Every structure is written in structure tokens, then in C-alpha cells.
Amino acid sequence: xxxxxxxxxLRMVKLILEAKHSITSISASEGxxxxxxxxxxxxxxxxxxxxxxxxxxxxxxxxxxxxxxxEYLSGxxxxxxxxxxYKISSTRTLRQWIALYNGHKKLKASGTxxxxxxxxxxxxxxxERVEIASYSISHDHNYAETSDDYTGTL
Numbered sequence: 001x002x003x004x005x006x007x008x009x010l011r012m013v014k015l016i017l018e019a020k021h022s023i024t025s026i027s028a029s030e031g032x033x034x035x036x037x038x039x040x041x042x043x044x045x046x047x048x049x050x051x052x053x054x055x056x057x058x059x060x061x062x063x064x065x066x067x068x069x070x071e072y073l074s075g076x077x078x079x080x081x082x083x084x085x086y087k088i089s090s091t092r093t094l095r096q097w098i099a100l101y102n103g104h105k106k107l108k109a110s111g112t113x114x115x116x117x118x119x120x121x122x123x124x125x126x127x128e129r130v131e132i133a134s135y136s137i138s139h140d141h142n143y144a145e146t147s148d149d150y151t152g153t154l
Contacts (some may be wrong), residue, residue, distance in 0.1 A: 002031065006052035012037065013044045038080075039090065046084045058087070065107040069097050 004012075012030065015021040016037065023041075027034045043051035068086045071077060072094065079091040088094050100107055124132070 004030075004032075006049075009040050009052045010044070010049055013040050016041060017044075042080060042084050043089055046087050047089075051089065058089075060109065062107055062109045065097050065109075066101070068094060069101045069107070072098060073101075 012026050012032075016023055016026060023034050023037050026032065027037055040051075047054075064086070068082050068088065071085075072079065072082045076082075077085065079094055082088070083091055083094055097107055
């Protein structure tokens with residue numbers, strides 16, 4: 001699978017949106033599936049050129065994820081509509097949230113940036129670990145907040 005630069009994606013999307021080429025013609029000439037091009041167009045329309053240059057995860061709260069899922073499940077839009085509305089870059093991401101929600105699993109807030117949490121501390125006692133776990137549970141399993149509150153304070 002070929003990787004396309006942000007500039008290439010932007011160029012192709014603009015060619016399609018300016019009606020100089022169709023999705024079908026770009027798909028055939030570049031060897032890209034039409035649904036991929038449609039996703040790029042949708043992301044460009046909701047996020048602008050940043051959609052192609054932003055290389056990190058978008059931090060989302062539990063509430064933001066739940067609203068998007070509930071709107072989809074309530075029939076207020078298609079997967080693509082909800083992704084466009086909430087600037088979710090992929091329908092796959094929204095489908096994963098829906099699967100977690102329907103499986104009665106927790107939609108956790110993102111925002112740790114992939115960093116390891118609670119690794120800068122010291123050895124803790126059993127009682128301290130119980131206190132930390134209780135705090136995390138009572139705060140919607142927000143591990144980033146728990147780490148901020150407990151790193152170095154016990």
C-alpha cells in the first residue's frame with residue numbers, strides 16, 4: 001500500500017472539489033480506492049488542510065465520544081455524517097467507539113498522548129495502591145488525571 005504525502009492528498013482533493021477530475025478518474029490514475037478519496041474529501045471539508053498535516057491523535061473526552069455514538073445510534077446521521085460533524089478522521093474510529101458502547105464497555109477519555117502513566121513515581125504500599133485505584137474508578141477511569149494527582153504526592 002502506497003503512502004501519500006499531505007501535499008499529494010491535498011492536491012487530489014482539490015482537483016476533485018474544483019471539478020477538474022472525478023473521484024473515479026483520480027481513483028484509477030492514482031490507484032486509490034474511491035472510499036479513501038471520499039474520506040479525504042470529508043476530512044478536508046470538516047477540518048481543512050490540517051486534516052492532512054495533523055499527525056497526532058485528537059484528544060477527546062468521554063462525553064464527546066458518547067455524544068457522537070448516541071447521535072449515530074439515534075439515527076441523527078450516518079457514520080460519515082457524524083464523523084464530519086465531530087471531525088473524526090475515520091469511520092473506523094467511530095465504529096470502534098460504537099462497539100465499545102454497545103458492549104457496555106467504557107469509552108475512555110483520550111489525552112495521555114500515548115505516554116506511560118504513573119511511571120515516574122516510587123514504590124507504593126498496598127493501601128496507597130487501593131487509594132489510587134479508588135480515586136481512578138470514582139473519576140471515570142481518567143488515568144491521566146489520576147496520574148497528575150498522585151505522581152509524587154503520596
